[in-house]
Amino acid sequence: MRKYFLKCISCGKEFREDEVDYYCPDCGERRGTLEVVYDFEQVRKQYRCSSLPLHRKGIWAFDFLLPFEEEVDPPELLVGNTPLYRSDSLARKYGVAELFVKDDGRNPTASFKDRASAVAVAKAKAKGFDTIFCASTGNAASSLSGLSAVAGMKSVIFVPATAPTAKITQLQVYGSKILAIDASYDRVFDLSMEIGMSMGWYCRNSAINPYLLEGKKTCALELAFEMRDNLPDFVFVSVGDGTVLSSFYKGFDDLIKLGLISKMPTMVGVQAEGSAAIMKTYERGYPFDPVDFEASTVADSICVGKPRDVVKACRYTKAHDGLFLSVSDSRILRGIIELARETGVFAEPAGAAAFAGFRKAREIGIVDERSRILVVVTGNGLKDLKNVSAVLPEVKTLPPEKDVIEEALR
Ligand SMILES: Cc1ncc(COP(=O)(O)O)c(C=O)c1O
Numbered sequence: 001m002r003k004y005f006l007k008c009i010s011c012g013k014e015f016r017e018d019e020v021d022y023y024c025p026d027c028g029e030r031r032g033t034l035e036v037v038y039d040f041e042q043v044r045k046q047y048r049c050s051s052l053p054l055h056r057k058g059i060w061a062f063d064f065l066l067p068f069e070e071e072v073d074p075p076e077l078l079v080g081n082t083p084l085y086r087s088d089s090l091a092r093k094y095g096v097a098e099l100f101v102k103d104d105g106r107n108p109t110a111s112f113k114d115r116a117s118a119v120a121v122a123k124a125k126a127k128g129f130d131t132i133f134c135a136s137t138g139n140a141a142s143s144l145s146g147l148s149a150v151a152g153m154k155s156v157i158f159v160p161a162t163a164p165t166a167k168i169t170q171l172q173v174y175g176s177k178i179l180a181i182d183a184s185y186d187r188v189f190d191l192s193m194e195i196g197m198s199m200g201w202y203c204r205n206s207a208i209n210p211y212l213l214e215g216k217k218t219c220a221l222e223l224a225f226e227m228r229d230n231l232p233d234f235v236f237v238s239v240g241d242g243t244v245l246s247s248f249y250k251g252f253d254d255l256i257k258l259g260l261i262s263k264m265p266t267m268v269g270v271q272a273e274g275s276a277a278i279m280k281t282y283e284r285g286y287p288f289d290p291v292d293f294e295a296s297t298v299a300d301s302i303c304v305g306k307p308r309d310v311v312k313a314c315r316y317t318k319a320h321d322g323l324f325l326s327v328s329d330s331r332i333l334r335g336i337i338e339l340a341r342e343t344g345v346f347a348e349p350a351g352a353a354a355f356a357g358f359r360k361a362r363e364i365g366i367v368d369e370r371s372r373i374l375v376v377v378t379g380n381g382l383k384d385l386k387n388v389s390a391v392l393p394e395v396k397t398l399p400p401e402k403d404v405i406e407e408a409l410r
């Protein structure tokens with residue numbers, strides 16, 4: 001008896017893992033993204049403890065709900081087990097019952113994407129690959145780069161040349177083969193598929209690889225194990241290709257099926273106004289034919305005009321009564337500063353988009369004074385200093401003279 005199988009999100013066709021690696025051959029790359037479906041009898045057999053050793057094992061403490069039949073030999077780097085903070089000052093300021101911040105920028109390469117890359121690298125190893133590739137706006141890239149390095153695998157990374165310097169430097173430091181291409185993420189993605197697949201490397205591309213979402217869902221699992229049946233009413237998370245958002249639905253849903261929680265929070269997917277492709281598709285309604293366009297936003301990680309996981313994100317949102325919101329770039333940049341000053345958590349623009357989404361939801365009355373809120377910060381602010389620096393006052397250099405320094409203090 002196998003623990004899981006793969007199922008096409010559009011036609012429902014089912015596959016064993018050895019029958020297909022990436023997507024449904026009948027429905028193609030975007031419509032045919034696959035879902036990992038578990039046999040919960042098998043999962044129950046594997047799941048024993050009610051308090052998990054997260055502090056040592058991070059995401060691997062949830063191996064009973066991860067897509068591996070055998071015991072995994074995970075990369076030796078602690079992924080997950082990120083801090084959950086309660087901010088009474090933000091709750092007071094916005095008049096909500098409680099507000100929590102999950103700081104996923106505290107992962108080893110400083111973004112949420114480590115959760116997916118850890119699973120992808122373990123999968124590539126189990127399948128016997130020695131090289132793994134991805135196209136990325138930057139964070140999937142740096143996380144794949146770091147996790148491949150520690151696992152002794154080669155990584156080939158396709159990124160837009162405009163990715164923030166810190167993210168490209170991470171790739172250099174970890175020793176990936178870097179292909180920085182003068183094109184948008186959407187175009188870079190298509191090129192990576194043509195080249196990477198023809199080279200026979202393992203593909204860690206959003207939505208194409210069905211196991212990434214399983215790694216990402218460990219954030220929802222952590223929340224549920226920490227908060228139990230006291231989960232927040234609303235969870236705000238930023239959306240680019242759509243996999244991060246879908247992973248929360250999937251994580252909570254798997255736990256409901258396992259009988260460990262009884263209800264799912266309302267998920268709010270937050271997009272930047274200039275790249276709200278999934279929100280536009282959702283507004284068009286079923287069957288969610290993708291609305292693609294040229295995207296533009298300061299939040300480079302969610303600057304996606306041709307989202308790859310759009311069908312799943314829309315279907316899950318519909319099935320669970322979720323919501324989408326979009327926020328302007330200036331709200332995102334102001335959000336970085338406010339969140340840092342109130343909570344100490346320094347978010348990159350895509351991370352702060354979730355907080356900006358919460359503020360908007362409060363303004364327009366989606367959340368009210370009884371609401372318990374959680375904001376997921378998906379990436380660390382040190383990843384992109386340029387955009388936030390542009391809205392901060394210049395730091396003046398002072399001469400080493402006491403009276404001038406004292407004058408500056410006044
Ligand atoms: C920091 C950050 N937040 C959010 C996202 C959005 O994730 P997804 O593309 O799965 O929607 C990304 C993706 O790169 C990211 O790096």
Ligand SMILES: [Zn+2]
Nearest residue numbers: 008011024027
């Ligand atoms: Zn199909």
